[in-house]
Amino acid sequence: MSTSIPQAGIKASEPLRPEPATVLEVIAETANIKTFRIAFDDPALAESFSFLPGQIGQLSILGAGESTFAISSAPSQKGRFDFSVMKTGVVTSAIHELSAGDRIAVRAPMGCAFPTDDWKGKNVVLVGGGIGMAPLRSLLFYLLDHRDDYGELTLVYGARTPEDLCFASDRRDWEGRADLDFAATIDTACTGWDGCVGLVPSVVEEKAPSPENAVAVTCGPPIMIRYALQSLDKMGFREERVYTTLERRMKCGIGLCGRCNLGPKYVCTDGPVFSLAELRELPDEL
Ligand SMILES: Cc1cc2nc3c(=O)[nH]c(=O)nc-3n(C[C@H](O)[C@H](O)[C@H](O)COP(=O)(O)OP(=O)(O)OC[C@H]3O[C@@H](n4cnc5c(N)ncnc54)[C@H](O)[C@@H]3O)c2cc1C
Ligand code: FES
Incomplete structure (x- = not known):
């Protein structure tokens, strides 16, 4: 089983509301992949934000839309977090236009993490x-x-x-x-x-x-x-x-819309991390 943790960045009362954030730094990784170092604008949220490896977030750009990405930075890094984005279409192209100082909106963390506690000693x-x-x-x-x-x-x-x-x-x-x-x-x-x-x-x-x-x-x-x-x-x-x-297209990201379902599971809340044994019980995805 993968691990779920409290969603510090997402306000329980408004889980669909993206939080304003600012791009601190952009690192060009390859010709079509950039890493965006981001911080929430609300200092209390920036301070309290935490996640575990494997969790995801939704990045949104006004006029372009919202897309799902894995958080790619160290969970121990406080106050900021990274998303590494490959340019493939409308939203990712808009994200690639961003520079340090530009604004973005973020819903994170979402989904389950890798079950790292179960792996201790392995x-x-x-x-x-x-x-x-x-x-x-x-x-x-x-x-x-x-x-x-x-x-x-x-x-x-x-x-x-x-x-x-x-x-x-x-x-x-x-x-x-x-x-x-x-x-x-x-x-x-x-x-x-x-x-x-x-x-x-x-x-x-x-x-x-x-x-x-x-x-x-x-x-x-x-x-x-x-x-x-x-x-x-x-x-x-x-x-x-x-x-x-699993990278299944998402919309709400919180188990409400059914966009990401795989048999009885929602990739946004039951995943995106799955063991192969769990996937064997689901419609063929690999
Ligand atoms: C759980 C999860 C984690 C992800 N993590 C990352 C990440 O860390 N970095 C990253 O660069 N991308 C990641 N993705 C993929 C990313 O969400 C899509 O590339 C992005 O949504 C494309 O948006 P767009 O508007 O630019 O593309 P669109 O204009 O919507 O589409 C462009 C092309 O990409 C295809 N496409 C779009 N989304 C997906 C998808 N989810 N799966 C397969 N094909 C798709 C479309 O069919 C189309 O051919 C992740 C997706 C999921 C669901
Ligand atoms: S994205 Fe809406 S249920 Fe998963």
Whole structure:
């Protein structure tokens, strides 16, 4: 089961009302992905806001609309939070136009988090691709902040080319850590890249982390998730110990409109984090 926590940023009386916020900083990650560092304008809300890794939020821009994104920053970071946004259509293009100082509106946190308390004492394997690294970034920060609670940590993060890999400064930190087994990989070899080459699932198989006393989490493009799940299954990871997050289109984000339903579940409130065992009980989504 994933974990739900009190929604500090969303006022219980007005769960549909976006709260005014300001963009503090914009980091260009790739040609079409930017990270937006944001703070609520209300100082009390900014101070009290908290979330757990895997939780999501809705960003809205007047005249463009509202869209759902994973919170990608460290839960321990107080006073501000990050969303990493890939430009795909109307709302994300409007968000990409924003600069530091611009206003935005936010409803967050929403949804359930990764069940990190249940994972204490276990090894954790993270498998990410492309913008799917956004929720995993938050999760990794959390695990590193509580490093003694977990066993071995492995991260395989891939993208098509070196230019498509996000979070360059984080990656430098992760590469330098002795307590994290990290590999960044690209699909095909190219000049200037001396790191791993190969599709994410095959790199996970090469690393061969033991499934004993371990959980695995995979987020990324559906095709990558599909093959990563096959690899994890082949390696012996049990379905109830493998997690992913679902990206189902949302509207209300609070279980009212039925827009995001998957069988009897609402992705906005029952997810977006699900174990593979839970997904097996639902209409085929992967
Ligand atoms: C739980 C959840 C977490 C997400 N986290 C992130 C994140 O961290 N970073 C990020 O960049 N994106 C994330 N997304 C996807 C993001 O919500 C969509 O890309 C965004 O809503 C597109 O809005 P738009 O108005 O720019 O696109 P539109 O103009 O509405 O659509 C552009 C194209 O994208 C497709 N599309 C739009 N939304 C989705 C969706 N949810 N799933 C599949 N295809 C879609 C449309 O069918 C269309 O082809 C997440 C989605 C969900 C549901
Ligand atoms: S988005 Fe409305 S019920 Fe999930």
